[in-house]
Amino acid sequence: MKVTQIPFKNTGFFSKTMLDYVAQKEAMHPFFNNFPDSRGFSNQIKEKEKSFTHQSRLVLVDALKKQYTQFEVSEKTQENINLLKLQNTFTVTTGHQLNLFTGPLYFLYKIISTINLSEELRRKFPENNFVPIYWMATEDHDFDEINYFNFEGKKVKWSRDDGGAVGRFSTDGLEHVFEVFASQLGNSKNANYLKELFSKGYLEHNNLAAATRYIANDLFKEFGLVILDGDAAELKKLFIPFVKDELENGTSFKEVSNTITKLEINYKIQVNPRDINLFYLSENSRERILHEDGVYKVNNTSLQFSKSEILKEVEQNPVAFSPNVIMRPLFQEVILPNLGYVGGGGEIAYWLELKDYFEKVNIPFPILLLRNSVQVISEKQQKKLDKLAVSHADLFEKQHALLAKKVIENSEIEISFEDKMRYLKNEFSELKEVAKKTDISFVNAVNAQERKQLKGLENLQKRLLKAEKRRQVELVDRITILQNQLLPNQSLEERQVNFSEYYIAYGPAFIKALKEVLNPLDLTFTVLEL
Structure with missing residues (x-):
């Protein structure tokens, strides 16, 4: 281990x-x-x-x-x-x-x-x-x-x-x-x-x-x-005092809404509060409690209460009030x-x-x-990773990026055009200095030509990489299959796989x-x- x-x-x-x-x-x-x-x-x-x-x-x-x-x-x-x-x-x-x-x-x-x-x-x-x-x-x-x-x-x-x-x-x-x-x-x-x-x-x-x-x-x-x-x-x-407070004052909606206003400046909001964040729970249903025109209603049912009636219901039947998220x-x-x-x-x-x-x-x-x-890797899978020179860090790369990286590493020819692109940018940089001494139209023309040339190199690199992937099809297939096993649907396996698969293989030793x-x-x- x-x-x-x-x-x-x-x-x-x-x-x-x-x-x-x-x-x-x-x-x-x-x-x-x-x-x-x-x-x-x-x-x-x-x-x-x-x-x-x-x-x-x-x-x-x-x-x-x-x-x-x-x-x-x-x-x-x-x-x-x-x-x-x-x-x-x-x-x-x-x-x-x-x-x-x-x-x-x-x-x-x-x-x-x-x-x-x-x-x-x-x-x-x-x-x-x-x-x-x-x-x-x-x-x-x-x-x-x-x-x-x-x-x-x-x-x-x-x-x-x-x-x-x-x-x-x-x-x-x-x-x-x-x-x-x-x-x-x-x-x-x-x-x-x-x-x-x-x-x-x-x-x-x-x-x-x-x-x-x-x-x-x-x-x-x-x-x-x-x-x-x-x-x-x-x-x-x-929990009765907090249920009553929710029904009478809608405290959770007010406070959580205030927090969300501050939180959403930098972060994605996970859930949004409702006016009343309670359900009414019966044997075969769990429905939202709504407050409309002074009346408390249970959504999708005929149940409704006045304020005094629902507060009495909380006291007498607290198990019917179910908190939401x-x-x-x-x-x-x-x-x-x-x-x-x-x-x-x-x-x-x-x-x-x-x-x-x-x-x-x-x-x-x-x-x-x-x-x-946790990402679990079997001894057999680790041996395959080692043979393919795929590190644990590599494993979590997007599949297209991982394949490109390994094909380039394994290729006998130079596939990366980074040096050529840097050279091209330097050449155009000098040309731009000359262009600045003329007029703006010439500067724009130089910029447009630079974009065109760089795009052309990018396309050539993609075509060369695609051709090299075809030539190294066995390597590509082996990496693809292994990564798909470890990250099913390009997601963490912990969200996809049931513990029984590992229990079959390792028994109680897995939990230990x-x-x-x-x-x-x-x-x-x-x-x-x-």
Whole structure:
């Protein structure tokens, strides 16, 4: 096993927002609180300790114990749940949709980053306890985003009627998905584990939330991961004051809109707030709450409330009020003694819009940590890269640029016209000095001729490169195939591939390897040779 770290910016897959955040650029400073380093976490501990009550801890622990009732709880996870009662215990959280069989690889990277960060904080601050939390996005309702995963280039998909919060979805119909998936796995020891994991997760639990909890728990219970479902009445009760504030004052819209005005000067906006950033949740629907002409209406239904009626409904039925992407982070920070959120680039980008909102409602804004990203390279693939003289840095170049570079390096003739272009520019530079002594029309003519000559050289270079690519077709094909394997669809494999492909090959050693090498505070991209 060999590990190489590459700056995020050198991969070409991370936004300006993320690169500037990681670099702590001055333009970013108004949009985050403490940065993910030792000093930042020390400050965050003090802030959260003052704001999170013992009563909230008891409610949280009680909710977790109920949620784990039907599940095997490891000694380490049980210990972490009990530790949450103590005032010196804090959490580090990541969240993820309930993707079928965990979805893309980065599901693992998020959770392992969170586990490793918790362990690192224990070493840095031994007087405190730190618990890794996986927040299941059970209240999401975009089924099309989660109803499939990719295995060996093929989509394994679950088809069913959409509607409501996905965590409440029945697992009926997943028997057929299991049969299709199992038929592709073979009968190795690792394959049989995956079959059992899928079968016990989805065929022995009656809803998607329970199935996802089983799978995540089985994969990570030895590390003490605590899995939380926010769709619980006792947890929603803690959020009642903020739901009422949203309905009466539209605070999130005002504050987030103000932040966006400042943020969009330099950065792309990830999400935009609505007037009311809440859904009304029932058994088979999750619909926006609208406020029109003094009446609160539930979109696409006949439900409507006066102001007093909807505030009463919040008190009596808090579980029906579901925060959207703008308010969900606040809900998380209200019910958890949380220090930091570990997320992908898109998630961190929308969290950066929320700092003013958190300050307005007097809840500490958490530390934001860009999760670890990984490119896995097998021993066989690394040998091919070495033979082709393709470095890890080369691998992340655009394919046309990579092929041109390697064809030029491997050619027996000179394909690059850079020297010729420099010579031509120098010649025209002298000619321009002469032209300046005549009139403007001659200067323009010289400039036009220079552009024409340079364009001509560029075209000749392209034709020569194209011809050389045909001559070196074997090299071109080998590089193309290998890069496509490692970066499917010219994208990071972590967004395309399911963990099962690596589990088939390496078994539990794959997760152990990730656990060993991922350093969430390093803030670089990881290349892992297995």
